[in-house]
Amino acid sequence: RDNVFAEPDRVVTEFLGDLYQNLSDSMRSADAMLRTPVFIEEFILDRALEPAIAEFGLPGLRIIDPACGSGTFLLGAFHRLFRRWRYQDPLADAWDIVRYATTSIHGVDKNPIAVHVTRFRMLIEAMKAGGVRQLSDVPPLPLIIATGDSLLHGDDRYASADLFSIAAPYYKPAENVEDFSEFDLLDAGTYHVVIANPPYATVKDKAESDTYRALYPHCIGTYAQTIPFIVRSFGLAMRGARGQAGYVALLASSSFMKREFGRS
Numbered sequence: 001r002d003n004v005f006a007e008p009d010r011v012v013t014e015f016l017g018d019l020y021q022n023l024s025d026s027m028r029s030a031d032a033m034l035r036t037p038v039f040i041e042e043f044i045l046d047r048a049l050e051p052a053i054a055e056f057g058l059p060g061l062r063i064i065d066p067a068c069g070s071g072t073f074l075l076g077a078f079h080r081l082f083r084r085w086r087y088q089d090p091l092a093d094a095w096d097i098v099r100y101a102t103t104s105i106h107g108v109d110k111n112p113i114a115v116h117v118t119r120f121r122m123l124i125e126a127m128k129a130g131g132v133r134q135l136s137d138v139p140p141l142p143l144i145i146a147t148g149d150s151l152l153h154g155d156d157r158y159a160s161a162d163l164f165s166i167a168a169p170y171y172k173p174a175e176n177v178e179d180f181s182e183f184d185l186l187d188a189g190t191y192h193v194v195i196a197n198p199p200y201a202t203v204k205d206k207a208e209s210d211t212y213r214a215l216y217p218h219c220i221g222t223y224a225q226t227i228p229f230i231v232r233s234f235g236l237a238m239r240g241a242r243g244q245a246g247y248v249a250l251l252a253s254s255s256f257m258k259r260e261f262g263r264s
Helices: 011-021 025-031 038-056 072-088 093-104 112-130 156-160 176-185 206-215 226-236 256-258
Strands: 063-064 107-111 142-145 194-195 247-250
Touching: 038 072, 038 194, 038 247, 063 072, 072 093, 072 107, 072 194, 093 107, 093 112, 107 112, 107 176, 112 142, 142 176, 194 226, 226 247, 226 256, 247 256
Parallel strands: 063 107, 063 194, 107 142, 194 247
Antiparallel strands: none
8 A cells, every 4th residue: 555656557446447347247247347458448549539639639628438337448538638738738736637637537337336436446546646645635626427327318308208208317316417417417419539338238127128219219129238329429429510520439349240230
Protein backbone atom coordinates (compact mmCIF):
# COMPACT_ATOMS: atom_id res chain seq x y z
CA ARG A 1 0.00 0.00 0.00
CA ASP A 2 2.90 2.36 0.60
CA ASN A 3 3.85 2.18 -3.07
CA VAL A 4 0.36 2.23 -4.54
CA PHE A 5 0.81 5.56 -6.32
CA ALA A 6 4.20 4.59 -7.72
CA GLU A 7 2.71 1.70 -9.71
CA PRO A 8 2.17 2.03 -13.47
CA ASP A 9 -1.25 3.16 -14.70
CA ARG A 10 -4.07 0.64 -14.25
CA VAL A 11 -1.99 -1.93 -12.36
CA VAL A 12 -3.38 -0.91 -8.96
CA THR A 13 -7.05 -1.45 -9.79
CA GLU A 14 -6.96 -3.84 -12.74
CA PHE A 15 -7.37 -6.85 -10.46
CA LEU A 16 -10.83 -5.52 -9.56
CA GLY A 17 -11.91 -6.12 -13.15
CA ASP A 18 -10.84 -9.73 -12.87
CA LEU A 19 -12.58 -10.04 -9.51
CA TYR A 20 -15.82 -8.62 -10.93
CA GLN A 21 -15.67 -10.95 -13.91
CA ASN A 22 -15.29 -14.02 -11.71
CA LEU A 23 -17.87 -13.24 -9.03
CA SER A 24 -19.99 -16.23 -10.03
CA ASP A 25 -20.52 -18.48 -13.00
CA SER A 26 -24.26 -17.79 -13.07
CA MET A 27 -23.81 -13.99 -12.98
CA ARG A 28 -21.11 -14.12 -15.63
CA SER A 29 -23.39 -16.16 -17.89
CA ALA A 30 -26.49 -14.04 -17.26
CA ASP A 31 -24.77 -10.69 -17.74
CA ALA A 32 -22.19 -11.83 -20.32
CA MET A 33 -19.46 -10.48 -18.06
CA LEU A 34 -16.12 -10.48 -19.85
CA ARG A 35 -13.47 -7.87 -19.18
CA THR A 36 -12.08 -6.22 -22.31
CA PRO A 37 -8.37 -6.99 -22.82
CA VAL A 38 -6.14 -3.91 -22.65
CA PHE A 39 -4.82 -4.35 -26.19
CA ILE A 40 -8.39 -4.21 -27.55
CA GLU A 41 -9.14 -1.17 -25.42
CA GLU A 42 -6.08 0.59 -26.85
CA PHE A 43 -6.96 -0.49 -30.39
CA ILE A 44 -10.49 0.96 -30.12
CA LEU A 45 -9.42 4.17 -28.37
CA ASP A 46 -6.77 4.74 -31.04
CA ARG A 47 -9.46 4.61 -33.71
CA ALA A 48 -12.24 6.50 -31.97
CA LEU A 49 -11.00 8.79 -29.20
CA GLU A 50 -7.84 10.04 -30.90
CA PRO A 51 -9.49 11.16 -34.15
CA ALA A 52 -12.34 12.73 -32.16
CA ILE A 53 -9.87 14.80 -30.14
CA ALA A 54 -8.15 15.86 -33.35
CA GLU A 55 -11.47 16.90 -34.91
CA PHE A 56 -13.37 18.38 -31.98
CA GLY A 57 -10.70 19.33 -29.45
CA LEU A 58 -10.73 18.69 -25.70
CA PRO A 59 -13.16 21.31 -24.28
CA GLY A 60 -16.69 19.94 -24.20
CA LEU A 61 -15.70 16.51 -25.51
CA ARG A 62 -18.28 13.84 -24.56
CA ILE A 63 -17.41 10.14 -24.36
CA ILE A 64 -19.67 7.29 -23.31
CA ASP A 65 -19.47 3.55 -22.77
CA PRO A 66 -23.11 2.40 -22.55
CA ALA A 67 -22.08 -1.05 -21.27
CA CYS A 68 -19.07 -0.05 -19.20
CA GLY A 69 -18.65 -3.19 -17.07
CA SER A 70 -15.65 -2.74 -14.77
CA GLY A 71 -14.51 0.38 -16.64
CA THR A 72 -11.67 -0.70 -18.94
CA PHE A 73 -12.55 1.77 -21.72
CA LEU A 74 -13.36 4.60 -19.31
CA LEU A 75 -10.07 4.24 -17.43
CA GLY A 76 -8.16 4.19 -20.70
CA ALA A 77 -9.98 7.31 -21.86
CA PHE A 78 -9.25 9.06 -18.57
CA HIS A 79 -5.51 8.47 -18.85
CA ARG A 80 -5.43 9.76 -22.41
CA LEU A 81 -7.50 12.86 -21.66
CA PHE A 82 -5.46 13.69 -18.58
CA ARG A 83 -2.21 13.50 -20.53
CA ARG A 84 -3.65 15.60 -23.36
CA TRP A 85 -4.96 18.28 -21.01
CA ARG A 86 -1.64 18.32 -19.12
CA TYR A 87 0.29 18.75 -22.38
CA GLN A 88 -2.08 21.52 -23.50
CA ASP A 89 -1.84 23.41 -20.20
CA PRO A 90 1.22 22.28 -18.22
CA LEU A 91 0.74 24.97 -15.55
CA ALA A 92 -2.88 24.08 -14.75
CA ASP A 93 -3.79 22.70 -11.35
CA ALA A 94 -3.80 18.90 -11.42
CA TRP A 95 -7.32 18.67 -9.99
CA ASP A 96 -8.66 21.06 -12.61
CA ILE A 97 -7.30 18.69 -15.26
CA VAL A 98 -8.77 15.69 -13.46
CA ARG A 99 -12.19 17.40 -13.47
CA TYR A 100 -11.89 18.26 -17.16
CA ALA A 101 -11.21 14.59 -17.91
CA THR A 102 -13.88 13.04 -15.69
CA THR A 103 -16.54 15.49 -16.85
CA SER A 104 -16.00 14.26 -20.42
CA ILE A 105 -16.37 10.58 -19.49
CA HIS A 106 -19.77 8.92 -19.06
CA GLY A 107 -20.55 5.28 -18.31
CA VAL A 108 -23.63 3.12 -17.71
CA ASP A 109 -24.09 -0.53 -16.81
CA LYS A 110 -27.05 -2.65 -15.68
CA ASN A 111 -25.01 -4.35 -12.99
CA PRO A 112 -24.66 -2.14 -9.89
CA ILE A 113 -21.57 -4.07 -8.78
CA ALA A 114 -19.87 -3.20 -12.06
CA VAL A 115 -20.76 0.46 -11.58
CA HIS A 116 -19.34 0.51 -8.03
CA VAL A 117 -16.12 -1.12 -9.27
CA THR A 118 -15.80 1.38 -12.13
CA ARG A 119 -16.45 4.40 -9.91
CA PHE A 120 -13.93 3.19 -7.35
CA ARG A 121 -11.30 2.53 -10.02
CA MET A 122 -11.86 5.99 -11.52
CA LEU A 123 -11.58 7.56 -8.08
CA ILE A 124 -8.26 5.81 -7.38
CA GLU A 125 -6.87 6.88 -10.76
CA ALA A 126 -8.05 10.45 -10.13
CA MET A 127 -6.31 10.41 -6.75
CA LYS A 128 -3.10 9.24 -8.40
CA ALA A 129 -3.35 11.96 -11.05
CA GLY A 130 -4.21 14.59 -8.44
CA GLY A 131 -1.37 13.54 -6.15
CA VAL A 132 -3.37 12.72 -3.01
CA ARG A 133 -3.35 9.57 -0.87
CA GLN A 134 -6.45 9.92 1.31
CA LEU A 135 -10.10 10.07 0.31
CA SER A 136 -10.63 12.96 2.69
CA ASP A 137 -8.27 15.04 0.53
CA VAL A 138 -10.24 14.51 -2.67
CA PRO A 139 -12.09 17.69 -3.77
CA PRO A 140 -15.59 17.52 -5.32
CA LEU A 141 -15.25 15.39 -8.44
CA PRO A 142 -17.84 14.45 -11.08
CA LEU A 143 -17.95 10.69 -11.66
CA ILE A 144 -20.70 10.35 -14.27
CA ILE A 145 -21.07 6.59 -14.07
CA ALA A 146 -24.57 5.27 -13.42
CA THR A 147 -26.51 2.06 -12.93
CA GLY A 148 -29.10 1.63 -15.63
CA ASP A 149 -30.11 0.02 -18.90
CA SER A 150 -28.67 2.08 -21.74
CA LEU A 151 -31.09 0.42 -24.15
CA LEU A 152 -34.12 1.80 -22.32
CA HIS A 153 -33.27 5.01 -20.51
CA GLY A 154 -32.02 8.47 -21.27
CA ASP A 155 -34.27 9.69 -24.07
CA ASP A 156 -37.78 11.10 -24.28
CA ARG A 157 -38.23 9.14 -27.51
CA TYR A 158 -38.75 5.96 -25.50
CA ALA A 159 -41.75 7.45 -23.73
CA SER A 160 -43.69 7.42 -26.99
CA ALA A 161 -43.09 3.74 -27.71
CA ASP A 162 -46.30 1.72 -28.03
CA LEU A 163 -45.03 -0.62 -25.33
CA PHE A 164 -45.42 1.98 -22.61
CA SER A 165 -48.61 3.58 -21.38
CA ILE A 166 -46.75 5.74 -18.87
CA ALA A 167 -44.43 8.68 -19.43
CA ALA A 168 -41.18 6.79 -18.82
CA PRO A 169 -39.84 3.23 -18.96
CA TYR A 170 -39.67 1.13 -15.83
CA TYR A 171 -36.71 1.69 -13.51
CA LYS A 172 -35.29 -1.05 -11.31
CA PRO A 173 -34.50 -0.01 -7.71
CA ALA A 174 -30.72 0.15 -8.23
CA GLU A 175 -30.88 2.36 -11.33
CA ASN A 176 -29.84 5.97 -10.87
CA VAL A 177 -29.49 7.36 -14.40
CA GLU A 178 -31.76 10.28 -13.53
CA ASP A 179 -29.32 11.40 -10.83
CA PHE A 180 -27.03 12.51 -13.67
CA SER A 181 -29.57 14.38 -15.78
CA GLU A 182 -27.62 17.64 -15.39
CA PHE A 183 -24.86 16.02 -17.45
CA ASP A 184 -27.32 14.88 -20.18
CA LEU A 185 -26.30 11.28 -19.58
CA LEU A 186 -27.51 8.98 -22.39
CA ASP A 187 -28.93 11.86 -24.44
CA ALA A 188 -29.11 10.79 -28.07
CA GLY A 189 -27.02 12.59 -30.66
CA THR A 190 -24.76 14.32 -28.13
CA TYR A 191 -21.60 12.19 -27.90
CA HIS A 192 -18.41 12.71 -29.84
CA VAL A 193 -17.19 9.20 -28.94
CA VAL A 194 -19.15 6.01 -28.23
CA ILE A 195 -17.05 3.01 -27.26
CA ALA A 196 -18.22 -0.33 -25.89
CA ASN A 197 -17.81 -4.06 -25.57
CA PRO A 198 -21.57 -4.75 -25.39
CA PRO A 199 -23.05 -8.01 -24.08
CA TYR A 200 -23.12 -10.73 -26.70
CA ALA A 201 -25.52 -13.13 -24.92
CA THR A 202 -29.17 -13.59 -25.77
CA VAL A 203 -31.77 -12.12 -23.43
CA LYS A 204 -33.15 -14.90 -21.23
CA ASP A 205 -36.07 -13.01 -19.68
CA LYS A 206 -38.99 -12.98 -22.13
CA ALA A 207 -40.50 -9.71 -20.89
CA GLU A 208 -37.14 -7.98 -21.16
CA SER A 209 -36.56 -9.44 -24.61
CA ASP A 210 -40.00 -8.31 -25.79
CA THR A 211 -39.27 -4.82 -24.44
CA TYR A 212 -36.14 -4.59 -26.57
CA ARG A 213 -38.00 -5.93 -29.61
CA ALA A 214 -40.63 -3.20 -29.22
CA LEU A 215 -37.99 -0.47 -29.13
CA TYR A 216 -35.51 -1.94 -31.62
CA PRO A 217 -37.15 -3.47 -34.73
CA HIS A 218 -33.77 -4.92 -35.72
CA CYS A 219 -34.10 -7.46 -32.88
CA ILE A 220 -35.39 -10.43 -34.85
CA GLY A 221 -35.31 -14.13 -34.03
CA THR A 222 -33.12 -15.25 -31.14
CA TYR A 223 -31.01 -12.12 -31.28
CA ALA A 224 -27.89 -11.31 -29.30
CA GLN A 225 -27.79 -8.09 -27.26
CA THR A 226 -25.11 -6.92 -29.68
CA ILE A 227 -27.90 -5.90 -32.07
CA PRO A 228 -29.75 -3.29 -29.98
CA PHE A 229 -26.45 -2.00 -28.60
CA ILE A 230 -25.14 -1.34 -32.11
CA VAL A 231 -28.31 0.61 -32.93
CA ARG A 232 -28.22 2.47 -29.63
CA SER A 233 -24.53 3.35 -29.94
CA PHE A 234 -25.00 5.01 -33.31
CA GLY A 235 -28.03 6.82 -31.89
CA LEU A 236 -25.95 8.21 -29.02
CA ALA A 237 -23.30 9.60 -31.37
CA MET A 238 -23.69 13.20 -32.44
CA ARG A 239 -24.70 14.22 -35.95
CA GLY A 240 -23.37 17.72 -36.26
CA ALA A 241 -23.41 20.43 -38.88
CA ARG A 242 -21.16 20.43 -41.97
CA GLY A 243 -20.98 16.65 -42.03
CA GLN A 244 -19.32 16.34 -38.62
CA ALA A 245 -20.38 13.27 -36.69
CA GLY A 246 -19.33 11.31 -33.65
CA TYR A 247 -17.07 8.26 -33.69
CA VAL A 248 -18.44 4.82 -32.79
CA ALA A 249 -16.14 1.88 -32.04
CA LEU A 250 -17.52 -1.40 -30.73
CA LEU A 251 -16.25 -4.88 -30.08
CA ALA A 252 -19.05 -6.83 -31.78
CA SER A 253 -19.82 -10.51 -31.31
CA SER A 254 -18.98 -12.92 -34.10
CA SER A 255 -22.65 -13.96 -34.14
CA PHE A 256 -23.47 -10.51 -35.51
CA MET A 257 -21.52 -11.47 -38.66
CA LYS A 258 -22.62 -15.09 -38.86
CA ARG A 259 -26.25 -15.43 -37.85
CA GLU A 260 -29.46 -14.28 -39.48
CA PHE A 261 -30.36 -11.72 -36.81
CA GLY A 262 -27.25 -9.75 -37.73
CA ARG A 263 -28.44 -9.20 -41.29
CA SER A 264 -31.01 -6.57 -40.33
